[in-house]
Amino acid sequence: MKDTKHLTASAADMEEAGRLLREGELVAIPTETVYGLAANAFDEAAVAGIFEAKGRPQDNPLIVHIATLDTLLLLSDDIPEDAFRLADAFWPGPLTVIVPKSDRVPTVVSGGLPTVAVRMPSHQAAQAILQAAGVPLAAPSANRSGSPSPTTAARVAADLDGRVAAIVDGGECEVGVESTVVTLCTEVPRLLRPGGITREQLEEVLGTVEVDEAVTAPLKDDRKAASPGMKYKHYAPKAQVTILKGSAEAFREYVNAHAEDGTAALCFEGETDGLTVPYVTYGRRDDDAAQARQLFEALRTADDRGARVLYAACPRPIGVGLAVYNRLLRAAGFRVVTL
Numbered sequence: 001m002k003d004t005k006h007l008t009a010s011a012a013d014m015e016e017a018g019r020l021l022r023e024g025e026l027v028a029i030p031t032e033t034v035y036g037l038a039a040n041a042f043d044e045a046a047v048a049g050i051f052e053a054k055g056r057p058q059d060n061p062l063i064v065h066i067a068t069l070d071t072l073l074l075l076s077d078d079i080p081e082d083a084f085r086l087a088d089a090f091w092p093g094p095l096t097v098i099v100p101k102s103d104r105v106p107t108v109v110s111g112g113l114p115t116v117a118v119r120m121p122s123h124q125a126a127q128a129i130l131q132a133a134g135v136p137l138a139a140p141s142a143n144r145s146g147s148p149s150p151t152t153a154a155r156v157a158a159d160l161d162g163r164v165a166a167i168v169d170g171g172e173c174e175v176g177v178e179s180t181v182v183t184l185c186t187e188v189p190r191l192l193r194p195g196g197i198t199r200e201q202l203e204e205v206l207g208t209v210e211v212d213e214a215v216t217a218p219l220k221d222d223r224k225a226a227s228p229g230m231k232y233k234h235y236a237p238k239a240q241v242t243i244l245k246g247s248a249e250a251f252r253e254y255v256n257a258h259a260e261d262g263t264a265a266l267c268f269e270g271e272t273d274g275l276t277v278p279y280v281t282y283g284r285r286d287d288d289a290a291q292a293r294q295l296f297e298a299l300r301t302a303d304d305r306g307a308r309v310l311y312a313a314c315p316r317p318i319g320v321g322l323a324v325y326n327r328l329l330r331a332a333g334f335r336v337v338t339l
């Protein structure tokens with residue numbers, strides 16, 4: 001067990017976080033998407049520690065976080081023109097681009113793939129820590145593998161206290177779901193994971209963007225995952241989640257009819273009247289940004305309250321709602337009931 005330091009976003013603490021990272025330690029850091037578990041991307045032993053601390057499968061690659069565009073040139077010797085267009089439009093921000101990797105990127109970072117995922121976060125503390133560390137930081141979400149991603153430092157601590165050198169508290173994450181992942185290593189740019197930057201926004205810059213079928217469907221056994229993270233059960237609370245597709249009235253009727261001990265509802269704000277089971281809300285039906293911000297915290301709250309069966313109101317898969325739907329589908333193991 002490590003004696004995990006709890007750091008703030010003060011200048012002195014940013015320096016301390018940077019120092020720890022340079023020395024090969026693991027530090028959980030705030031970003032605008034979710035909290036990340038960071039290590040020096042060029043330090044193989046440090047990166048191996050991320051997999052260990054999270055209990056993450058070795059073939060699930062990490063995203064490398066950078067503070068400035070010139071660092072991208074270290075990570076790839078063959079950067080597609082589209083990467084610069086995307087960087088210009090969306091960096092710093094919640095977009096990850098996949099490009100061919102250079103030899104400097106250790107295999108442990110790319111999960112054995114010839115490509116590397118890169119993102120420039122906009123969160124001020126993330127920027128400050130990257131500057132202080134002076135190296136690119138490999139960082140997946142700062143949860144134990146399989147659990148909902150943490151959007152507060154307290155949730156990070158619940159999963160990783162004693163397993164990492166430090167946790168930096170930078171407040172609640174603004175976006176709340178992980179970054180959009182787009183690969184530029186296919187003929188047509190391909191969306192592998194929806195997130196804070198929407199498909200519509202990407203298409204404004206790139207023209208056509210294909211959406212990987214794994215975004216809204218379970219991977220077929222014979223198909224290799226384009227994004228290895230997509231094949232694992234993911235973002236799941238302890239409660240068994242079922243998504244209910246339909247109106248607020250149909251949702252209420254179904255849940256009340258199926259109410260048993262341990263049943264709870266995950267529903268939209270303003271649609272809780274008449275529910276006979278405990279509930280947690282995650283934004284209004286028409287507010288995809290609020291749903292994204294609140295989803296993971298709501299799933300963890302349902303667990304805290306001892307929910308065993310959780311019926312979730314289905315988000316509209318448009319805009320950031322596509323990311324919310326994608327995460328909830330995985331949390332539910334693709335169990336969906338159309339009402």
Ligand code: AMP
Nearest residue numbers: 061062115116117140141178227228229
């Ligand atoms: P996390 O940071 O925990 O949200 O996980 C990173 C996500 O990015 C996972 O879904 C990975 O599969 C995906 N990813 C990272 N690197 C690559 C890559 N080189 N090719 C495809 N997907 C990647």
Ligand code: MG
Nearest residue numbers: 140141142149
């Ligand atoms: Mg993750």
